[in-house]
Amino acid sequence: MSSVVSEHLCKRFGDLEVLQDINLTIQDGEFVALVGPSGCGKTTFLRTVAGLESADEGGIFLNGKRVSGPDRDRGFVFQNDSLLPWRNVFDNTVVGLELAGRMSPDERARVTRLLELVGLAGFEKYFPRQLSGGMRQRVNLARALAIDPKVLLMDEPFSALDAQTREIMQTELQRVWEEGRKTVLFVTHQIDEAVFLADRVLVFARRPGRLLEDIKIDLPRPRTMMTKRQPEFVALVDRIWRLIEKDVRESVLVEHV
Amino acid sequence: MSTAPSIAQPRNSSVLAPSGEVTKQPSSPSGPRKPARAKLRPYQISLLSVVSGLLMWQFLSDVVIANPLFLASPLEVVRAVITLAETGELWRHVGASALEFALGYSIAALLGIGIGLLIATNDFAKNWLQPWISGFYATPTIALGPLFILWLGIGVWSKVVVVVLLVVFAVIINTEAGIRSTSERYLEMMRSFGATPRQLFVKVSLPSAAPFILAGLKLGIGRGLIGVVVAELFGSRLGLGRMIGASADSFNMPELFAAVSILAASGIAMNSGFSYLEKRLVPWTKD
Numbered sequence: 001m002s003s004v005v006s007e008h009l010c011k012r013f014g015d016l017e018v019l020q021d022i023n024l025t026i027q028d029g030e031f032v033a034l035v036g037p038s039g040c041g042k043t044t045f046l047r048t049v050a051g052l053e054s055a056d057e058g059g060i061f062l063n064g065k066r067v068s069g070p071d072r073d074r075g076f077v078f079q080n081d082s083l084l085p086w087r088n089v090f091d092n093t094v095v096g097l098e099l100a101g102r103m104s105p106d107e108r109a110r111v112t113r114l115l116e117l118v119g120l121a122g123f124e125k126y127f128p129r130q131l132s133g134g135m136r137q138r139v140n141l142a143r144a145l146a147i148d149p150k151v152l153l154m155d156e157p158f159s160a161l162d163a164q165t166r167e168i169m170q171t172e173l174q175r176v177w178e179e180g181r182k183t184v185l186f187v188t189h190q191i192d193e194a195v196f197l198a199d200r201v202l203v204f205a206r207r208p209g210r211l212l213e214d215i216k217i218d219l220p221r222p223r224t225m226m227t228k229r230q231p232e233f234v235a236l237v238d239r240i241w242r243l244i245e246k247d248v249r250e251s252v253l254v255e256h257v
Numbered sequence: 258m259s260t261a262p263s264i265a266q267p268r269n270s271s272v273l274a275p276s277g278e279v280t281k282q283p284s285s286p287s288g289p290r291k292p293a294r295a296k297l298r299p300y301q302i303s304l305l306s307v308v309s310g311l312l313m314w315q316f317l318s319d320v321v322i323a324n325p326l327f328l329a330s331p332l333e334v335v336r337a338v339i340t341l342a343e344t345g346e347l348w349r350h351v352g353a354s355a356l357e358f359a360l361g362y363s364i365a366a367l368l369g370i371g372i373g374l375l376i377a378t379n380d381f382a383k384n385w386l387q388p389w390i391s392g393f394y395a396t397p398t399i400a401l402g403p404l405f406i407l408w409l410g411i412g413v414w415s416k417v418v419v420v421v422l423l424v425v426f427a428v429i430i431n432t433e434a435g436i437r438s439t440s441e442r443y444l445e446m447m448r449s450f451g452a453t454p455r456q457l458f459v460k461v462s463l464p465s466a467a468p469f470i471l472a473g474l475k476l477g478i479g480r481g482l483i484g485v486v487v488a489e490l491f492g493s494r495l496g497l498g499r500m501i502g503a504s505a506d507s508f509n510m511p512e513l514f515a516a517v518s519i520l521a522a523s524g525i526a527m528n529s530g531f532s533y534l535e536k537r538l539v540p541w542t543k544d
Contacts, residue, residue, distance in 0.1 A: 072451050076450075
């Protein structure tokens with residue numbers, strides 16, 4: 001059973017062609033990372049899968065059904081955690097269930113276990129302002145997992161964290177993912193993060209935003225900090241960097257002119 | 258990999274953590290901290306300020322302007338309050354003013370929040386009502402006091418109307434601003450979880466507007482008190498405004514200052530009540 005299919009997906013913002021004819025298939029249970037220079041449309045692609053953007057041509061199909069808007073079969077993890085400041089950790093985590101009217105004692109118990117899984121046991125009553133950036137992103141992740149989605153969509157969730165916390169969160173995410181093996185689409189601008197986490201890395205190019213290459217990552221799991229020092233890992237990162245280097249340099253130049 | 262997060266701390270934690278662990282302090286660039294001198298707490302400083310103000314007032318009225326026709330000393334004011342309270346006259350005035358304020362303020366709060374929510378969510382209502390709201394808010398509506406006395410008599414209701422007019426627009430404007438300033442990030446997050454427009458309003462817009470609404474209501478306290486007093490000055494049989502007018506006419510300074518002090522005290526009390534409410538109801542804004 002294939003999970004997410006993009007067929008001839010095109011998206012324009014005015015004259016700008018953000019996504020040009022994206023065709024790809026993501027298998028059930030696959031962890032797929034999307035990398036590329038800024039402006040390559042990777043986040044727009046993710047938002048289209050989420051139903052937060054609509055396609056101009058073609059479309060996204062989830063288990064054969066066309067995506068027409070946001071729904072609770074997909075959980076979105078935001079770059080900016082967007083935790084509601086007036087809700088504590090638990091109440092933030094159950095917000096999706098609450099909107100669906102699914103707040104049974106069973107579900108509450110499940111959410112409590114979920115918070116344990118992401119390392120937040122004992123912090124249920126804390127408010128977002130009392131948490132560090134890394135912990136807020138754990139809540140962000142738990143909130144998306146709480147609705148038990150078929151697909152987890154993650155938009156640069158660790159980009160605002162410091163380097164050490166990011167390393168830890170990557171390992172943590174891998175551990176959480178191993179528990180449920182959900183389909184994951186993970187957008188990042190960090191190539192090593194993409195290679196570390198994913199089964200497949202989709203490399204995007206800019207102007208127009210398009211799929212450049214689809215790279216299989218065969219490194220054994222569970223991957224550890226040591227994985228990042230292995231020659232295979234370094235070679236993969238290097239190969240992807242070469243693919244997008246020219247684009248990145250151009251995008252940097254454009255942003256600084 | 259250890260999963261226990263270790264970096265949670267209430268942001269407004271003070272120097273000592275209850276468990277004795279060292280709470281992280283922002284490192285000061287100016288080197289080690291100076292040895293702590295006996296420092297006054299914030300409320301002690303405020304208390305000291307009030308006491309010295311009262312002493313100054315007592316000194317002024319005893320020595321500098323020692324004329325009972327112009328100024329009453331704090332002690333005389335206290336004596337006047339006690340006497341008025343014993344005869345029961347004070348309570349009749351306070352009761353009348355309190356009733357006018359309570360009625361006017363409650364009506365203005367309900368009306369203001371209602372209209373504010375309406376114009377924040379309905380563009381037709383917004384365009385229809387906006388010129389009136391802007392106009393009335395900018396007008397010193399207190400000047401219409403005599404008119405309302407003419408229309409409604411010198412009883413309670415003419416004062417209530419003045420209070421409503423003075424309070425309601427501040428509440429409307431704050432409520433609307435609160436709803437409209439709802440963060441798009443929260444709304445989008447909720448939409449991604451399939452929230453309906455109604456759920457967005459109840460679960461995001463309303464709570465995020467709450468601090469603004471409370472601020473509008475707080476602003477309304479002072480405006481409402483002014484409304485009561487001035488409307489009573491224009492014409493009334495009872496009330497603190499009436500008491501001020503009458504005692505000014507008869508150069509009874511202790512009574513005049515007694516009425517003013519009671520008004521000041523009730524304003525301060527209601528404002529601190531609101532600050533307490535804000536801390537309880539919208540604690541996330543207090544960082």
